[in-house]
Amino acid sequence: MDQNPVERVTLASLDLGDAARFSAVDVRRITIAPSIHPGAHWHDGPVFGVVESGSVHFRVGDQDEVILRSGDTFFEPGNATITRFDATNEGVTFLAWFPHPTGADPELTMGEFPPQDSTTPTAPRAR
Secondary structure, three states: OOOOOOOOOOOOOOOOOOHHHOOEEEEEEEEEOOOOOOOOEEEOOOEEEEEEEEEEEEEEOOOOOEEEEOOOEEEEOOOOOEEEEEEEEEEEEEEEEEEEOOOOOOOEEEOOOOOOOOOOOOOOOEO
16 A cells, blocks of 8 residues: 555644643534624634635734635634634635533623723623
């Protein structure tokens, strides 16, 4: 046999910093309809993902925007503004991994992190 029957390719290698605080992981399949732009948001912990189908405009904070397509991986740091996660005209479906402490649910908050005015009520958190 000339070829190795199993190929392993590292798609991303990320520093988790305080990874010891995580004891569980939720894995979710999320679909955003074509041309839907949910707006800036942030998570209380890191999110790791891979695009299954379609494509999405992706930008963290003031970093350069990229278009993610099927097979592309992404990382959303905890407590950082995800400036764009906007479906293109073909929509997007992706798998996302949400590590979290036991007994806690990963949370998503709309708007920028940190909230600009802590006296202003924030939008309800999606789970």
